[in-house]
Amino acid sequence: MKSIFLSAFAICSTLAAPAFAAEGERISVKGEIIDTWCYFSGVMGGPDAVIGTAHHTCALWCSAGGIPVGLLAEDGTVYMVMKIEDSSDSAGGDTQLRLASHTIEADGMLYKRDGLNYLVVEEVVSDLDIQLQNHEDLGTVPPFAVPKADR
Amino acid sequence: MKKLFSLIIALMAAPAALIAQDFSEGSKAKSWNLYAEVPARFEAKVVDILCELSGNCPDNCGDGSRQLGLVRTADNVLVYPNKNSQSGFQGASTDLLPHCQTTIEVDGMILDDPDLGARNIYLLQLIKPAGSDEWIKANTWSKRWAERHPEAKGKGPWFRRDPRVKAEIEREGYFGLGLEQDEAIKDIVFE
Numbered sequence: 001m002k003s004i005f006l007s008a009f010a011i012c013s014t015l016a017a018p019a020f021a022a023e024g025e026r027i028s029v030k031g032e033i034i035d036t037w038c039y040f041s042g043v044m045g046g047p048d049a050v051i052g053t054a055h056h057t058c059a060l061w062c063s064a065g066g067i068p069v070g071l072l073a074e075d076g077t078v079y080m081v082m083k084i085e086d087s088s089d090s091a092g093g094d095t096q097l098r099l100a101s102h103t104i105e106a107d108g109m110l111y112k113r114d115g116l117n118y119l120v121v122e123e124v125v126s127d128l129d130i131q132l133q134n135h136e137d138l139g140t141v142p143p144f145a146v147p148k149a150d151r
Numbered sequence: 152m153k154k155l156f157s158l159i160i161a162l163m164a165a166p167a168a169l170i171a172q173d174f175s176e177g178s179k180a181k182s183w184n185l186y187a188e189v190p191a192r193f194e195a196k197v198v199d200i201l202c203e204l205s206g207n208c209p210d211n212c213g214d215g216s217r218q219l220g221l222v223r224t225a226d227n228v229l230v231y232p233n234k235n236s237q238s239g240f241q242g243a244s245t246d247l248l249p250h251c252q253t254t255i256e257v258d259g260m261i262l263d264d265p266d267l268g269a270r271n272i273y274l275l276q277l278i279k280p281a282g283s284d285e286w287i288k289a290n291t292w293s294k295r296w297a298e299r300h301p302e303a304k305g306k307g308p309w310f311r312r313d314p315r316v317k318a319e320i321e322r323e324g325y326f327g328l329g330l331e332q333d334e335a336i337k338d339i340v341f342e
Binding site: 024036042043058062064066076080088091093098101111117130135146147151 | 200
């Protein structure tokens, strides 16, 4: 009887664990620094429209406005970026603003909780600048990104 | 023995039931016509997400520099507010900071879109602070920005006047590839 109770407790604990704890895992990942709201919400169109050069100005606006930045990996996984090297200014910090739309190679700690991937970047191994040039296909997203006076 | 097995099955099913819980009851959140939006009103504790995950915990949830999360009372799920209620490009941490480490009630839209990896992403619209009966709008970002940037006072939306955004565009252009390329791109895009 005691063993049945222990088994039941173990099963329940295992099932509940992701909601109550986050354990870090060291990873290396390469991807583009994106603004997560535009990507997840679809407010500006599909996921292909809110990355790269076409969306760069909007990515700056979102980053400066304190919208969380993410790292969109080559396999499509999104990592919510919580810290970049010494900068934990994840709500509008200078480092993430400077890296908007850049593709970076990062080493850091991955924390998974409640369906999201959270990344603490310990080292930006390489900053490859903006890689995706999609402006010829998409123009600017949103269309008003470049003011008429500057066109 | 049969009762015992029933209890075990019930305990095993409990987390799944919590995950599937519907938080739309009583919500007064406004639709933004987003593909995956679902109204969600719930009680939650305001946390510094980096602290919650890694134990790196400065005073006052980072004093506005960090992203803040909502640990939902009903199921301990960490909900990530990505956006406040203002139209434009503002996050939600400014609105949540005054409530750091307190338990509040929130109303808004939750986004779950497995195709994009979006889980427990939140559009924060309303906050009912601890001990209050009144809802307040999550719309304070632009006011705080104006207080921080009196030199940027002027007409038009904040993102056209933000000193850091302007500096980036002056340095790298609207498409981020440098000023020379920017002019060439504009000739193509706006021909």
